[in-house]
Amino acid sequence: MIPADTIDELARRLDTAQTTRTDTPSLADTHEFDVDDAYAIQAALVALREARGERTAGVKLGFTSKAKMAQMGVSDVIVGRLTDAMRVADGDDVDLARFIHPKVEPEVAYRLCRDVDLDDPATDIESCVDAVAPALEIIDSRYRDFRFTYGDVVADNTSASAYAVGPWRPVASVSNRAVRLIAGGTEVTGSTAAILGDPVRALHALLDMCRRRRVPLRAGQVVLAGAATAAVPLPEGVTRCEVAGLGSVSVRGVR
Ligand code: OOG
Ligand code: MG
Numbered sequence: 001m002i003p004a005d006t007i008d009e010l011a012r013r014l015d016t017a018q019t020t021r022t023d024t025p026s027l028a029d030t031h032e033f034d035v036d037d038a039y040a041i042q043a044a045l046v047a048l049r050e051a052r053g054e055r056t057a058g059v060k061l062g063f064t065s066k067a068k069m070a071q072m073g074v075s076d077v078i079v080g081r082l083t084d085a086m087r088v089a090d091g092d093d094v095d096l097a098r099f100i101h102p103k104v105e106p107e108v109a110y111r112l113c114r115d116v117d118l119d120d121p122a123t124d125i126e127s128c129v130d131a132v133a134p135a136l137e138i139i140d141s142r143y144r145d146f147r148f149t150y151g152d153v154v155a156d157n158t159s160a161s162a163y164a165v166g167p168w169r170p171v172a173s174v175s176n177r178a179v180r181l182i183a184g185g186t187e188v189t190g191s192t193a194a195i196l197g198d199p200v201r202a203l204h205a206l207l208d209m210c211r212r213r214r215v216p217l218r219a220g221q222v223v224l225a226g227a228a229t230a231a232v233p234l235p236e237g238v239t240r241c242e243v244a245g246l247g248s249v250s251v252r253g254v255r
Contacts, residue, residue: 001034001036001037001040002031002032002033002037006031007037007040007041007044008044010027010031010033010041010044010155011041011042011044011045011047011048011155012048013027014027014041014045014142014155014156014157015045015048015049017100017142018100018140018142018161021097021098021099021100022100023100023101023141023142023143023144023145024142024143024144025143025144026143026144026147026148026149026152027041027151027152027155028148028149028151028152033151033155034151035150035151035154037151037155038150038151038152038154038155039154039155039213041154041155042080042081042154042155042156042157042158045155045156045157046081046083046157049083049085050083054083054084054085055083055084056081056082056083056084056216056218056221057082057083057084057086057087057221057222058081058082058221058222058223058224059079059080059081059082059206059210059215059217059221059222059223059224060079060080060081060082060137060158060160060163060223060224060226061077061078061079061202061205061206061209061223061224061225061226062077062078062079062080062153062158062159062226062227063075063076063077063078063226064077064195064196064201064202064205064225064226064227065190065194065195065196065226065227065228065229066194067190067194067227067228067229067230068105068226068227068230068231070230071230071231072146072148072153074150074153076150077205077209077226078150078153078154078158078209079158079206079209079210079213079215080154080157080158080159080160081157081160081215082160082163082221082222082224086160086161086162086163087162087163087164088138088162088163088164088251089164090164090165090166090167090249090250090251091250091251091252092164092251092252093251093252093253093254094138094162094234094251094252094253094254095254095255096234096236096253096254096255097255098161098162099138099140099161099162099234100140100141100142101140101141101145101146101233102138102139102140102161102162102233102234103138103139103140103146103231103232103233103234104136104137104138104139104181104183104231104232104233104234104239104251105136105137105139105181105227105228105229105230105231105232106134106135106136106179106180106181106188106190106227106228106229106241106243107134107135107136107137107163107224107225107226107227107228107241108132108133108134108135108174108192108195108199108202108224108225108228108243108246109132109133109134109135109163109165109222109223109224109225110129110131110132110171110199110203110222110223110225111129111130111131111132111133111168111220111221111222111223112128112129112130112217112218112219112220112221112222112223113128113129113130113131113219113220114128114219115128115216115217115218115219116128116207116210116216116217116218118207118210118211118214118216118217119211123207125203125204125206125207126200126203128217129171129203129223130170130171131168131169131170131171132168132169132170132171132172132174132199132246133165133166133167133168133169133246133247133249134165134166134241134242134243134246134247134248134249135163135164135165135166135222135224135241135249136163136164136239136241136249136250136251137160137162137163137224137227138161138162138163138234138251139158139159139160139161139231140159140161140162141153141156141159142156142159143156146159162251163222163224164249164250164251165222165249166241166246166247166248166249167247167249169246169247173198173200174192174198174199174200174243174245174246175192175193175197175198175199175200176191176192176193176198177191177192177243177244177245177246178190178191178242178243178244179191179192179194179228179229179241179242179243179244180240180241180242181229181232181239181240181241182238182239182240182242183232183233183234183235183239184235184236184237184238184239184253185235186232186233186235188229188230188232189229190228190229191228192228192243194228194229195225195226195227195228196226199225202223202225202226203223203225206223234253235253236253236254236255237252237253238250238251238252239251239252239253
């Protein structure tokens with residue numbers, strides 16, 4: 001474990017990178033730290049945002065698809081936290097000046113309808129979810145050129161930056177649904193099967209991660225299950241994610 005003041009210093013460095021929209025070199029260039037340290041930095045980073053009045057709005061999984069693992073050169077699922085300041089309403093403008101080098105990815109979101117007891121081994125995570133929706137996640141690594149180690153990206157709250165959720169529907173299976181991301185002139189297609197074989201598995205992976213990392217899961221929170229395709233740069237103009245049979249969600253990049 002690295003000392004508490006180093007955890008604090010690295011959290012501040014990432015926080016400043018975000019608030020000033022200035023990228024920072026990989027923490028691993030100058031510091032040796034393990035995954036537990038990385039989650040401690042993440043918790044300290046989110047605490048800085050909460051000290052400014054932001055409130056936890058949900059959680060996200062990362063690297064639940066092979067496309068994302070290959071794109072970023074990592075091979076294990078990660079968990080991050082979403083705050084209310086990251087939320088963009090469906091169809092709303094999003095100011096590109098908020099970010100360093102934003103990318104967007106098509107996702108599936110679940111809504112928690114009850115608090116999840118992380119300490120009860122019998123917890124049934126699927127029964128804690130009441131709705132599902134198409135979602136867009138905007139990721140904006142605080143690291144130069146999106147180059148990071150596994151520990152770096154965990155510390156940087158898994159590149160979490162903004163997200164939009166489409167209309168909620170009562171929860172049902174969303175396995176094997178076609179996914180389409182239209183981001184300006186770029187179109188990417190995929191399937192919800194890319195998300196751990198079936199997005200519902202992301203809920204089980206989430207429970208496991210939140211138990212290990214002591215990330216609370218509360219009624220009303222949004223869960224992002226992870227990208228179904230590789231991420232693409234967030235362009236000016238409309239970006240839309242369509243999930244077959246589930247609907248669509250969009251944001252509009254503006255300058
Ligand atoms: C990390 C975030 C990964 C996902 O859906 O896989 C992620 C990154 O690629 O910068 O959000
Ligand atoms: Mg994502």
